[in-house]
Each structure stands twice: as C-alpha cells, then as structure tokens.
Amino acid sequence: MKKPPCCPPAEPTPPVPTDEAEANERLAQLAKALGHPARVAILRMLVREQGCIVGDITRELPFAQSTVSQHLKQLKDAGLIRGDVDGPRVCYCVEPGVVALFKALVGTL
Amino acid sequence: MKKPPCCPPAEPTPPVPTDEAEANERLAQLAKALGHPARVAILRMLVREQGCIVGDITRELPFAQSTVSQHLKQLKDAGLIRGDVDGPRVCYCVEPGVVALFKALVGTL
DNA sequence: AGCGTTTATCGTCGATAGGCGATGGGTGCG
DNA sequence: CGCACCCATCGCCTATCGACGATAAACGCT
Numbered sequence: 310m311k312k313p314p315c316c317p318p319a320e321p322t323p324p325v326p327t328d329e330a331e332a333n334e335r336l337a338q339l340a341k342a343l344g345h346p347a348r349v350a351i352l353r354m355l356v357r358e359q360g361c362i363v364g365d366i367t368r369e370l371p372f373a374q375s376t377v378s379q380h381l382k383q384l385k386d387a388g389l390i391r392g393d394v395d396g397p398r399v400c401y402c403v404e405p406g407v408v409a410l411f412k413a414l415v416g417t418l
Numbered sequence: 419m420k421k422p423p424c425c426p427p428a429e430p431t432p433p434v435p436t437d438e439a440e441a442n443e444r445l446a447q448l449a450k451a452l453g454h455p456a457r458v459a460i461l462r463m464l465v466r467e468q469g470c471i472v473g474d475i476t477r478e479l480p481f482a483q484s485t486v487s488q489h490l491k492q493l494k495d496a497g498l499i500r501g502d503v504d505g506p507r508v509c510y511c512v513e514p515g516v517v518a519l520f521k522a523l524v525g526t527l
Numbered sequence: 528a529g530c531g532t533t534t535a536t537c538g539t540c541g542a543t544a545g546g547c548g549a550t551g552g553g554t555g556c557g
Numbered sequence: 558c559g560c561a562c563c564c565a566t567c568g569c570c571t572a573t574c575g576a577c578g579a580t581a582a583a584c585g586c587t
Contacts, residue, residue, distance in 0.1 A: 333458040341453030345575085349442040349449075352527060363534060376576055378535060383574095397533050397584040408527060415524045418461060418517060454545085472564060482547055487565055489545090506554040506563050 315360040315393045315400035322406035325413050336414040339407070342387035347372060348380050352403065355390060360402040424469040424502045424509035431515035434522050445523040448516070451496035456481060457489050461512065464499060469511040 326332040343349055347370055354369060355361055367377045381401060384390045388407045392399045435441040452458055456479055463478060464470055476486045490510060493499045497516045501508045 329462070330455070330459075333455045333462070337453055337455040337458050340449040340458075344446055344450030344453045346439070346442045346446040347575095349446050350439075353438070353442070356527065364532095367534095372575095373577055374534075375536080375578075379575075382535085394534095394583085397531095399534060412524055412527070415521055418465065418521070456545095473562095476564095481545095483564075484548075484566080485546055491565085492544095503553090506561095508564065 315395065316391075316402040320404060320406045322409045322413075325410065325417070332414060332417065335410075339387055339389065339411045339414065342383055342389055343411075345380065347377075348384055351377075351380060351384065352389060352408075355401060355403045356408075360400045362398050362400060364398070366401070424504065425500075425511040429513060429515045431518045431522075434519065434526070441523060441526065445520075448496055448498065448520045448523065451492055451498055452520075454489065456486075457493055460486075460489060460493065461498060461517075464510060464512045465517075469509045471507045471509060473507070475510070 326335055343352065350370065351366060354366060363374070363377065363381065366381075367374045370377055372380075381390070381392065385392060385401075389404055389411070390401050391404050392401045394400075435444055452461065459479065460475055463475060472483070472486065472490065475490070476483045479486055481489075490499070490501065494501060494510075498513055498520070499510050500513050501510045503509075
C-alpha cells in the first residue's frame with residue numbers, strides 16, 4: 310500500500326493584505342502562477358485526487374518530465390502547492406489556505 | 419462636465435465552458451492578464467471610478483504612457499476591459515461580465 | 528556495492544514580456 | 558489651416574518564460 314504521508318498538516322489561510330498595493334502584488338503573483346493552462350490543470354488534478362506523484366502528473370500531461378517539474382516549481386514558489394518527499398518520489402498537494410486566499414483576493418475585484 | 423459615453427451597454431456574462439480543457443485555457447488567459455500588479459491596479463481603478471481616461475491612469479501609475487497603453491492592450495485582449503473613443507481621448511471601462519466569468523472560473527478550483 | 532527508479536536541475540534555444548523614448552495618426556480648437 | 562493634446566504603435570533592449578534533452582542526486586532494493 311502506497312499512501313504518501315503528504316497533505317495532513319494544512320496551513321491556515323493567510324490573511325488578505327490590508328494595504329492595497331500589497332494585495333495587488335500578491336494577487337498578481339498568484340494569478341501569474343495560474344497563467345498557464347498546464348498549471349491550472351495540475352492544480353485541478355491535485356485538488357481532485359489529493360496528493361499526486363510527479364510521475365502521475367507527467368503521464369496526464371503532454372509534456373516532458375522536466376517541463377512538468379518546472380511548472381510544479383512555479384506553483385510551489387507562489388505557495389499554491391507543497392511537495393513532500395516520500396522515499397524516492399515526491400508527493401505534491403494543494404495548499405488549501407493559499408487557494409482560499411487567491412479566491413478571496415479575486416473576490417475583492 | 420466631462421462625462422464620457424463609455425460603459426453603458428454592458429455585455430452579458432459569458433458562460434463557463436463545459437469542457438475542462440477549455441475552461442483551463444480561458445482561466446489561464448484571464449489569470450495571465452492579471453499576472454502583473456500594474457494591471458491589477460488598473461482594473462481596480464476602472465471598477466472604483468467607472469470609466470477612466472488613459473491620462474488619468476498614467477498619472478496614477480509610476481510608468482510611462484506607452485507602458486500603460488500596453489498593459490491596457492493586454493487587459494483588452496483578454497476581454498476584461500473595453501475602450502471607447504471619446505473625441506481625442508479614450509475611455510476605458512470594465513467588462514463586468516468577463517470579470518464575473520473570471521470569478522466563476524476561479525470558484526471552480 | 529551496485530542498479531533501477533524517480534525527480535530536480537542545468538544548458539540551450541526561440542518566443543514572449545516588460546520597460547522606455549520617439550514617432551505618428553486623430554481630434555478639437557483657435 | 559495649423560497647433561496642441563491624447564493615445565497607440567514602433568523599435569530597441571534586457572529579462573523571463575516555456576519547452577526540451579541530458580545529467581545529477583536521492584532513495585529502495587537485491
């Protein structure tokens with residue numbers, strides 16, 4: 310049985326910045342991270358299943374492994390996902406709080 | 419009194435695409451358009467006031483007029499805003515339906 | 528120790544983004 | 558008609574993106 314010990318400790322939702330310029334900055338950063346169809350697809354996949362091995366994601370997408378890895382890096386840099394090492398593999402999963410923050414920021418438009 | 423005849427004929431909200439790949443594509447396109455703080459600021463400004471002259475926007479932002487014009491073009495290409503000519507000026511305003519579509523798409527994450 | 532598997536990183540390449548100043552086309556006014 | 562104003566576009570430059578193959582690092586297993 311290969312249940313990766315990945316997602317459990319969910320972080321709390323970060324607060325929406327009070328300063329408008331700061332909010333714009335954060336919103337732009339998150340929006341940019343989702344500014345590519347492959348990254349949207351990856352995020353959706355991580356939400357649907359919870360926690361995915363890179364290999365599984367690569368098999369779902371029409372891109373090379375290295376390309377997928379770079380998209381994952383961008384999502385991780387934006388804080389939208391997290392990657393936990395599970396032996397030789399890495400289990401990626403959504404950071405629900407940050408997704409919620411994104412939705413909240415979009416809601417302020 | 420300088421009331422530009424800009425925003426009145428609001429377009430209806432486009433439907434959320436049923437095909438997931440198509441939805442991802444559209445969401446990525448809209449997210450990319452908002453993937454820069456200046457563009458977020460512009461959109462917010464157009465929502466706050468309704469309808470803005472390019473000159474006013476340029477005065478608000480720390481960028482050259484040509485740079486602002488390019489950001490406006492990207493927002494327009496994504497469908498988020500519209501630009502109506504008002505004599506020598508151009509009045510930009512929000513396309514509320516598309517903003518609503520964006521919110522709806524983000525809501526599906 | 529060595530091997531296969533898995534993933535991240537590197538190097539490269541063309542394309543795109545993002546900034547600016549300068550130019551040019553409309554428009555209204557004198 | 559000419560002038561001033563407003564804006565879009567062009568050309569240029571640098572930096573980043575997006576894709577790939579190749580390589581390297583970490584791990585489990587035998």
